[in-house]
Amino acid sequence: MTNQMVYRSPAIALPPSAGAPDASPVSMQSVLLFLRMRWVTILSTIGVFFGLAFFYVVLAVPTYSTSSLLLLARQTSGTDAQALEVQASFIEGQLEIANSNDVLAAVVSRPEIASGPDFEQATPSVFARLRGVIASSSDPVAEQPTVTPSEEEVRINQLIESLRGQVTMRQVGQSAVIEIAASSVDPRSAVDIANAIATEYIARNIAMKSSGARTYSEWLGRLVTEQQRELVTSANALSQFRSEGDPRDQFKLIELQSVADARKTLYENTLTRYTEAKQQITYPVSDATVVSKAGLPLTKAHPRRGLILAFSLMVGLLVGLMLALARHATDRxxxxxxxxxxxxxxxxxxxxxxxxxxxxxxxxxxxxxxxxxxxxxxxxxxxxxxxxxxxxxxxxxxxxxxxxxxxxxxxxxxxxxxxxxxxxxxxxxxxxxxxxxxxxxxxxxxxxxxxxxxxxxxxxxxxxxxxxxxxxxxxxxxxxxxxxxxxxxxxxxxxxxxxxxxxxxxxxxxxxxxxxxxxxxxxxxxxxxxxxxxxxxxxxxxxxxxxxxxxxxxxxxxxxxxxxxxxxxxxxxxxxxxxxxx
Structure with missing residues (x-):
């Protein structure tokens, strides 16, 4: 301690209450004095945050996480910039498909998934309920549904909402690879969920392509029939002109020959595409390929005890310093x-x-x-x-x-x-x-x-x-x-x-x-x-x-x-x- 008093010459006259702030810079002695005076507040706050974090990591149910990787087929067209934009849009669309209700409903309908520990008593999470309240309040004029869902539909929807809380899907960097990560209190259940989503997504992609190819082939079938009729008509007109027409009118002959050749070429191209569409119906190819299936996790993914405890110490220190500074500033x-x-x-x-x-x-x-x-x-x-x-x-x-x-x-x-x-x-x-x-x-x-x-x-x-x-x-x-x-x-x-x-x-x-x-x-x-x-x-x-x-x-x-x-x-x-x- 410095045992020197603060002294001012008596000749200096000051007002009785000059509430001017002290403009002197903060010294190390002032910092040490602040810490010596407020260490109880700082340590108490750190202790409270650390205690809460400790109880959380002790009482929290551990979860395991694993992921499967899928490679999407590249969609290239136009310049490099256009190709990148097309590829990004394609991947974003595929992620939405993988997270759609149809795919997740197929996953939760599997017996090994529905009987898992995460879905035995599946109820909507707090965040899911909050999203529902916000969505309903954002559209006050929305009419109430006239059709009451069945108990099975309600159960499936609850399972889907619960599954969404356990699954995350993302694009890996700027590549054409997407990651499907699943977490569960049971490591085997996490593996089943991740692989089931990948399988159902590929099946959904194949079904969509097969359905599109079937619709496309039906349209091509009608187009082939129509083009075949037009091809016969043009061929008959050419044959009739050659047998009955004026041989000196070569321009008419060339015109009829060109129309017949064009319709023949168009017919052949349409027939080729019709054959390919038929093949896609019988053997459709998915846009995604499983690169790596989800493996059995060996360590817990949550809670991360070391990280949570360290973070609680840091937050407790910051909050403790803020409280101590507030008390110090208001302490008279x-x-x-x-x-x-x-x-x-x-x-x-x-x-x-x-x-x-x-x-x-x-x-x-x-x-x-x-x-x-x-x-x-x-x-x-x-x-x-x-x-x-x-x-x-x-x-x-x-x-x-x-x-x-x-x-x-x-x-x-x-x-x-x-x-x-x-x-x-x-x-x-x-x-x-x-x-x-x-x-x-x-x-x-x-x-x-x-x-x-x-x-x-x-x-x-x-x-x-x-x-x-x-x-x-x-x-x-x-x-x-x-x-x-x-x-x-x-x-x-x-x-x-x-x-x-x-x-x-x-x-x-x-x-x-x-x-x-x-x-x-x-x-x-x-x-x-x-x-x-x-x-x-x-x-x-x-x-x-x-x-x-x-x-x-x-x-x-x-x-x-x-x-x-x-x-x-x-x-x-x-x-x-x-x-x-x-």
Missing amino acids: RVMRPERLAIEAGLPFVAPLTSLKSRMGGRKTPISLFAKEQQGSSSGLNLARDISELGASLSVIRRLKHSPVIGVVGTEPNVGASTTVFGLAREWSDMGIRVLLIDASTDATLSQFLAPDAKFGISNVLENARLFDAAMVRLTPTLAFLPIGTGSVATPASRISSQRTDLSLKDLKDKFDAIFVDLPASSISADARSIASSLDGLVVVARYRQTSVDKILETVRRLRDAGGDVLGGVVNFSNAPSSSSPV
Whole structure:
């Protein structure tokens, strides 16, 4: 941790709430701080996604996938570009035929397919039902069917929809090969489905070609008969002209000979095509050839455990970072002292490390600065923070004689008593005569610094002659005045009334500096009532607990009451801060 406070020269005047964003670039320290603060959110999100993925791969029914390959006959015509377009259209049409209801109905009608584990209780999938709802809602004027389908038709349609969810068909690259892939919970069933679709598709293709050839041959038969009659007519006309016509009319003879020859050639060509069509009826050839039959799959195709778990970790990390960033952006707790200094318009904001030393279940300000604690690394950090805080406040000593500085927390348990004791201890170690006054209603300092004291500040304000009896000398340069007893009004309210037997001005003649521990501003108005009587105030907040809005409200109220807010302290802080002026 960098134990340097954010400091701004007091000569620089800022508005009370300058909500300008921090334009400094993101540093590695900021990234590490973000991860240290939000690692629970990130890891929890990753854990949730990984847990869901783990349960899915454990509970999901494994499926096996296999495929058969078919080679389609190339359809070439015209230029290369035209041939490619024709081939692509042909393949697309064949894929639609393979996925048609006729082919799939023939597949599910096979006993080995219909009795498979995927079709025992076949019902339309959620996606199939959704497609049906969308299709019906897209055509609101569509009439309801007048014919009610039979139970067998409904069962076949359900089997077809279920089969479509298990089968995928595609063209392999830019080749003339199509792939028919089938998946099933049973590997043998996947093989049967893929091969059955290929077989039924080829059978459907042959039947279509046979039916087309039969229709074509019937038409050619009628055309052959008609052309044969026309050929006989033209031959008779030529023979009659030769026997009865004018032999000198050679043009007529040539014309009749040409017509007879043309009709003979046309007849012969039509007869050839008629013969070929007859052959295609008896022995039709399919446009597709099975290149590779589906083989028995040896490994599960779904779920892919490694891929799903890795993907869940990646998605969990991304979502966790997004959630953490959202929380970080909307979190108004104190986390960045330099941002607080800008928003509150404070000359400085000091991050202060505090040790979690306890005595009797309560925090003990004295033990935090004990020699054995100062020898530890945390103790050294605390001592360095207090030293830097004291150096920042030393500016007021040069501006005012024997300054009276109040230390107020935004709320209870933010470490205000520890901070004021540390400041008093730091200045007294430099040879400055310091008086520490406990004016806090919780009397934390009094309980641990002078638990047996009979008199205190409350008594001294009533009778100034009790000052020497009430004062506790902690060190030659550090004196402590506990809160005392016997008064209903708080010490701060008594001092602000200026109707006391002893005033702060009287104490300035005896000490070089006076620190006052004030009650938290959220539970008492003492800090505001005494603000104008003090030379300065230090506002104490707690890292990742106190709201920035609460600090801004506290600073505004103190300034409205006539107080001079010298700066702020972020206690229990481990946030990195910049040493450059803000």
